[in-house]
Amino acid sequence: MSAPEAAPAAEEPPAEAGPTESAPEGAPAAEEPPAAEEPPAEAGPTESAPEGAPAAEAPPADAPAAEAAGDAPADAAAETGATEEGAAATEAEAPAEPAVVEEPPKPPTPPPPPVPTSAPLDLFVEDVNNSSLTIDWSAPETIGDSGLDGYTVEYCKDGTTDWVVANAELTSATRYCIKELTTGDLLHVRVVAVNPGGRSDPATLAAPVPIREVGTRPKIRMPRNLRSRCIRQVGTQLNLVIPFLGKPNPVVSWLKDGQPLDSKRVNIRNSVKDSILFIRTAQREDSGVFEMTVKVDSFEDKATIELQIVELPGPPASVKLVDTWGFNAALEWTVPKDNGNTDITGYTLQKADQKTGEWFTVQEHYHRLTATVSDLIMGNSYIFRVFSENRVGKSESCTVTKEVAHIQKTAIVYKAPEYPEHDFSEAPKFTTQLNDRAATVGYNTKLLCSVRGSPRPKIEWLKNQMIIGDDPKFRILSNQGICSLEIRKPCSWDGGVYTCRAKNQQGVATVSCKLEVKQVILPDGEKEK
Incomplete structure (x- = not known):
């Protein structure tokens, strides 16, 4: 009875024919049909079982073919022929679909490993004494994505390679003071930047630092006239004196445009308190930036002088x-x-x-x-x-x-412009008034005033409203508008009100003043003499 019941089941293709059509447990895997020939219809393995046979448990969809075949009943192999005939009929009715192969997900790209930073910059000595040394520096130019954890300060004595870490923990500051040092030691100092990528290249001081007290730090006292550009003419003599401070005596050095000086052109004379830049005959090639450096141990001070030697220019090009x-x-x-x-x-x-x-x-x-x-x-x-x-x-x-x-000639008829005559007539007007005066008996005195007018006004002097005539006691002068009246050896009755009157065709102007003549009173003793 299994054959008649298997026939209708063949009309519907069984689901996952791979596990149903597989050989019994222990059979070679080569007898399994290819996955591409399986029909897409879903038919459970239970439909192919004989009537009255116990129901077989369907294997899970993701179980292997061999495991599903081992769990099926043994008599299912007898119905394999009927199942294969149904599968062939179904394949003839429906076209086969290609299998979709899913690509496995790609693992995530690991982040790049961290790299160390570049070396710290501008390492220099800020202070030094008998037992400590203070240094300063700048952050590295390149830090990177991993950031910066801090800095490590190390030092070692001159002549050895035993570097000692000054700071037990990383410091984030760009300044550090190394303490508890021995006076007289000569130390090399370096700074290393640290991040997750490791240690950077070290920044090391150019010269070892002696641990001792510095008397006076070097300081250049640049004269005011040399702080701006120094301009001199060709052929002149230059004698520039630059004073400085420092104890013990600083070491003085000069550079021109970053290069050593030419001793044939420039002479340097150094003393304990100043340095002299001397050029006997300045030429244009002596122009440039001169840099002076004074140094005491690890401390130094720098100053620059911009020298420009000039001369007469050439003519225009065209x-x-x-x-x-x-x-x-x-x-x-x-x-x-x-x-x-x-x-x-x-x-x-x-x-x-x-x-x-x-x-x-x-x-x-x-x-x-x-x-x-x-x-x-x-x-x-x-x-x-x-x-x-x-x-x-x-x-x-x-x-x-x-x-x-x-300049070509052209026929030009010149016609002189006509201008109306200007009337310059003006009534007399005193520009300087007479001032009240006080005179002494027997001493000449003079009254002055000034007047203007056009035509020239006639001048008259009056005393107490009476015209002064040809009295030889009075001298009347008038020149370029300056009017004067000189009274010779006045007496007490010469006092009064004096008036100067100027008149022409346009009008009359007057000005007055009061003259007081005082008598000198002598003591009785002088009168007897």
Whole structure:
């Protein structure tokens, strides 16, 4: 009865035919049909069992084929033929689908291993005494993504390689004081940056540091006139004195533009308190930045002097006549090739009439490179030249235009303008008043005032409203509007009110003052004498 019941089951393809059609336990795995020929229909293995047979437990979907075959009943092998006929019929009805192969997930990319930082920068000695040493430095230029854990400070005695760690724990500061040192030791010091990538390259002091008390730290006292650019002319003598401090006596060194000095051009004279930079005859090649360094043990101080040697500039490179119209000529020129090692401050423009050949200055201290020369004489021809100027002076040579400016004659009818005559007439007006005076009997006195008017006013003097005539006691003067009245040896009755009166066709003006003549009273003793 298993055969008739298996026939209808063949109409529906069994699910997962691989485990149902597999050989009994212990059979070779080669008899399993390929996975690509399995029908996609789902039919449980229970449908192929004979009637009345105990139901077989279906293996899980992800179980291996051999394990599912071992759990099936032994008589299921007898119905294999019927199952294969049903599977073949189903394969003929439905096309086979290709199996989808899933790619296993890729493991995550591991992060790159941490790398050490670069070496710390700018390591220098800040302070030193008999038992401690203080150093400063800057953070590394390259730190990286892993960050910075801190710094390790190490030192060793000169002549040994035994490096001693000064700080038990990493320090995050960029300054550290090494304490409990022995006076007189000569120590090498280095700093190492530490991060998860390990230790960086060390930053080491250039020279060993003696552990001792420094008397006076070196200090350069730069004169005020040398703090800015020092400018001198070619051919002059330079004698620059730069004082300094330091105890014991500092070691002085000089550099020019980062290189040692040329002893043929520059002389250095050092003493215990100053250094002298001496150049007998300055030339343009002596220009540059001079750096002075004073050093006491590990301490040093630096100062720079910017020296600029200048001379007269060269002439403009070219001068060109651009255009000529009417009484005008337009010029343009280019900057000189040699500026004398300093900035060009201006130009001097001159013109010359070809008839006379005499040069006249048109523009001086002119800043532009173009100019228009006006008021040229009609019918004449002109040439032009230009000088360069800098802070030293005007160039010794000039550049002359190759072209000649011809001022053409044109018929011009000149008509003189008519101007109305100006009326200069003005009534008299005193610009300086008379002041009250006090005189002494027997001593000459003078009254002064000033007046203006057009036409020239007539001057009269009055005493107590009476006109002073030709009295020889009075002397009347009037010059360029200054009026004076001189009273010779006045007496007590010469006092009163004096008036100066000026009059012309436009009017009359007066000014008055009071004169008091005092008598000298002598003591009785002097009268008897």
